[in-house]
């Protein structure tokens with residue numbers, strides 16, 4: 001199948017993190033990632049299942065999203081690492097249908113044009129970050145990790161406390177609060193969906 005994409009899942013929920021927190025969005029989760037985030041190397045363990053998936057065309061994705069939430073016009077492209085798969089064709093099909101496109105990426109791959117809201121959450125060394133502009137840049141911080149020296153230019157700089165399973169790690173939270181007090185150009189961004197009991 002030409003121009004098809006391996007999709008882990010899609011669902012309709014509220015964005016729990018970042019500047020757009022609280023807004024309703026369709027989440028389109030792509031399979032596959034080019035990183036392996038682990039406590040020892042990244043300060044947290046990846047808690048996302050991104051191995052399974054179904055191969056769909058752009059038109060099939062559009063039909064599934066329309067059926068899932070006919071009234072919602074925002075899609076969050078996430079993963080895994082969505083930049084491994086998104087391309088001009090998928091963006092054109094979804095934008096042509098009237099959707100606004102947000103993306104959550106680890107920043108290791110430069111993004112195509114046409115996205116409406118870019119969240120870069122670097123999981124690689126700064127010299128390896130390829131997407132260097134964003135609407136917001138977000139770093140997960142475990143207890144004791146310092147303020148990042150970000151290579152990404154973004155109007156909003158966010159610190160997200162590492163999770164302990166489905167819960168926020170209270171030590172990481174207190175640590176991030178302290179970091180923001182000492183560095184007020186940064187903001188706290190918690191995974192509020194975990195408190196709201198939504199996905």
Ligand code: SF4
Nearest residue numbers: 033035036037046080
């Ligand atoms: S970049 Fe994201 S999806 Fe990929 S391993 Fe790290 S936390 Fe998991």
